[in-house]
Amino acid sequence: MENVVVPTRYTYCDNVSSVSYATRLLARSSYLIIDCEGKNLGGTDGVLSLMCIGTERAEHVFLFDVLALKAQPRNAHMPRRLEHILSNPAVRKVMWDCRNDFLEVLGQYGVALQGILDLQLAEIHSRISVRGEKEWKRMARLAAGGKRLPLPLIKQNPDLFLGVHGLQGMDACIKEARLVVTGKDPQVVAMHKANGSTIWLERPLLPQLLQYAAHDIEMIGALYEYFKQNLWIRPSNEDTLVDQSMRYAYSLYYQGRVADDHIFGSSSVLPLDILREPHGLTVPCHGCRRMLSLNCYTIYRQGRKIHSRTNLCRICQIKLLIKQVNYPVAWVNVSF
Ligand SMILES: [Zn+2]
Structure with missing residues (x-):
């Protein structure tokens, strides 16, 4: 029997009343799930389109239409209460690769997200601390995924690659974890490939794109639950992971926005001095x-x-x- 895909429920916020409704519900959540969509996020021509925030287990998902809300006065599109929640280190923000989203929210609202728990980092952390992966596996991961890093090159340069880890995408992590959750909508992935990320600037936004954005929050929520069940995230390592995540969030900050083809732009390997202070x-x-x-x-x-x-x-x-x-x-x- 074919899998029935249940669409993710979300609230689209493009006016004062929807933003204040969202803020009230977000303030009650024990943690938040955050993910942004837009044109070339973190790039020199980057434009934030949607700031998506979910409550715990993605029970409520709010899509803040950043472009529509720009026309509203500041205290309407970024109320003080929401600003306080986002910048409060005591409120966990569960994210997947927070780096560009961190830059965009900072650039758009002047708000530096605090209390980030980045699942992309938690996945890397678990390779050694929980799954006991050995050196050969670290090297195999670096060479995998078409990164143009052939295994012999890695083996011949042990000093260069010492302690270097390959990053994993969200979809690949869902597959590896064998999570029963639908992955990214292949039609939207194809639209991205064909038209680039400018599709996020069109208004009205296609319902399929809104659904895609909301589903990302749901997937991050499902991964967070999986990570906790498998002890990849536990009370004893959560503070360490947040410290690492905040270093990760700031890792592109000093360089700032760079062009897509910038040779020192972000890559598929984890920067150093993130896992270790x-x-x-x-x-x-x-x-x-x-x-x-x-x-x-x-x-x-x-x-x-x-x-x-x-x-x-x-x-x-x-x-x-x-x-x-x-x-x-x-x-x-x-x-x-
Ligand atoms: Zn460098």
Whole structure:
């Protein structure tokens, strides 16, 4: 028998009364699920179209039409109460790859989301701490998914790839977890491929797109439940995961918006100094512009003393390999 797809229920918020109704319900939820849709989010020409927020278990899903609400006075489209909820570190925000959404909400509303729990990071964390994955599996994951990182290259450069993890997409995670939840609507995925993300700027928005956005919240909610059931997220590691998630949220902040083809833009590998807090001397990367610990770079030692480091962090060097770009990597003297 064919699976019956039950559409996700949502409330579309494009005026003052719907926003205040949403805010009242969101304020009562023990945690929020957040995901944004728009044109090229995080890019130089990025435009936020929908800010989607769900209550616990996605029981209520609100789609804030950012473009429609722009015409309203500020206290109507981003009431103080909602701003407080979003910026309150005590209110958990469950997200999947929060980086671009964080930039967009900050750019649009001047609100830095706090208390983020990023499931994309929790998935990586669980590989070692719960699933006991070994080094060969870490390397296999890096080489998988058409990342243009052949396994022999990874094996031949153990120092470059030390502690580097491949990122997983939401759909791939749902498949791996064998969750009984419908994945992304293939028709909308095809529309994205054919017309790009500008489809999110059209008004009225196609019902299929609204449904797609609401369904993303439902999928994140289902993953969160699965992660808790399997102890990938538990009371003892949740605070650590939030600290890591906040570092992840800010990881694109220093570089700011970049063009799609920017060689040091985001990639399919997890940046360094996210799972571990930066420690010791921190120095700037010429590529991603982050201040990073020395072990995030290729290091040249004279005896036991660190003499110099590369101007690019190891992740930015890996981006050059993935994008097959010739870019001069220089040595910078290290002085303590
Ligand atoms: Zn870098």
